[in-house]
Amino acid sequence: MYIQTVLGRIQPEELGVCACHEHLYIDLSRVKKNTDTCLQNLDLVVEDLKVFLQYGGKAIVEMTNDGMGRNVKKLVEISKLLDLHIIASTGCYKDPFIPQEKINWDRDEFAKWMIDEIENGIDGTNIKPGVIGEIGSSFNEFKPVELELFYGAIEAAKTTKLPLSTHTTLGTLALEQVELFIRENLPLHQVVIGHQDLNEDDEVVLEVLSSGVYIALDTIGKENYRSDMSRMKSLLYFLERGYEDQILLSSDVTRQSHLLSRGGQGYSVVLRKFIPALREMGVLETTIEKLLVKNPQKAFSIRKEG
Template sequence: MKVHSVTGTVDPQQVQKTMIHEHLVFDLSGVRQEVDKDSKLEDTPILDREIQMLKDSGCNTIVEVSNMGMGRDAKGLYHIAKKHDLVIVASTGFYKESVYPAFVFEKSAEELADMMIREITEGMDDTDIKAGFISEIGSSLNEITPTEQKVFQASIMAHKMTGAPISTHCEIGTMGKGQLEIFQRYEVNLKQISFGHQDLNTDLEEQLLLLQSGAYIQFDTIGKNSYRKDSDKVDNLLVLLDRGYQDQIMLSCDITRNSHLKANGGHGYNHLFESFIPALLKSGVTNEIIEKMLIHNPRKFLAF
């Protein structure tokens, strides 16, 4: 069992504090029709400073969930990993219907699965840099469209062929139950699945349903208070930890815009460590539990 990073396989014990759902280099500015290119992230001195803050906080692993159609840059991720001595895990797959490349609508589930398998076993973006998991496989707000269902099916095929885990995108926290039903229909081992953006899901019963299945969930939009306040996310997380689910929760910030970066007035990647983790500690969460969410759970989830 190894963690498959952009610079090669690593022993899971090399994975320390982990951001489980991030973007470092990607481009959704065209999809979002932005003139200012706010949704285009690049390898710049500003990113260097952000990463140094993460490293100073003890973070050495970043799980990069940009996939085909999101402006992913395998060479760019490799360069960042080498420059900063990071474990970066890159993803294969397709995001959600509004962002799909045109061919996703035309190809069969089997053909899409073959593309993902090649990126895991051979390399991405015309390189030999391999994807280390399947993500962020998404559904739309309050629905899973037929084409999204096809992509989920393709992801499951690729997962079963390679063993690579799957991480999902639940738009504003919705459709976790619908995604779960797809995985159950195809008899997927839920211990290799992680449901994204569950800190935006205010339905506690649905969160518990996902956890009871054996899957992981992600509180991964920490700092995005316009969606839901961090204080509410802390309260929500405390309930889940009190129910005993400390071994199935992982954390991140999901930085997707230049305006999220500290240098540009945003909360930045390190917000997780400099703000949210201290809030958890103040609320009585132990260091042992925090290390499970930041280190031990990602190690188990990512290794195959």
């Protein structure tokens, strides 16, 4: 069992405090037509990450994939500079962010391409991804190309044993994603269902958890969507119901304005604000250790030798 970082394999226990869903070098401006969504200033990102490190952060799962401005050489630079574990991604996001040359691909083409990146490296480098993600569905629907992408990602996950992490638009379609994974016989311990803090229906999220997948409460600090106090209440409810072994935390920084230097929440918001508030509410240190360290260790481990 190992975790694949941009600098090579590490043992799961080396991972440390991990943010399960972030973006360190991303550009969504092609679709969003907003320069704020181009976050490619390494100096600004590195300064922000230093605060993450000061609060005990050790690892980032970097969910930027093909079509989102992915550049794994930049991730290697950041990793070496800060002594930060970074896990890179293979796959595509969702319509309309899928690259033009892949928009008509079927599941076999997606699977073959992802498996090639996993086995040989990304974009002609020898830098290998450690996760298939973020694989996305649209708001309350799978677009046809997204379904092909999901099937391809499932095949790649079954073949390579890499974890598969998803995007749910505003938290929707999580159950449908889980049902798809079950139908296709993908082991659910390999799956992280994303953005479940954007689904305010706690009972639906509990149903997702009951399947055995991990869920990511990974837009912490984005209070324009939902208050962090509301997120916290949902998390406490899930913990009371016994799901402390299946929950991951992050903040999904994607914009320049999300950085501390620009008045945003920063990569450190979970460690700086959310975790202290959980402590004040009486959440045990053993539980916090699971949310930040032990659950990511398990979720992003590749259970395969060779």
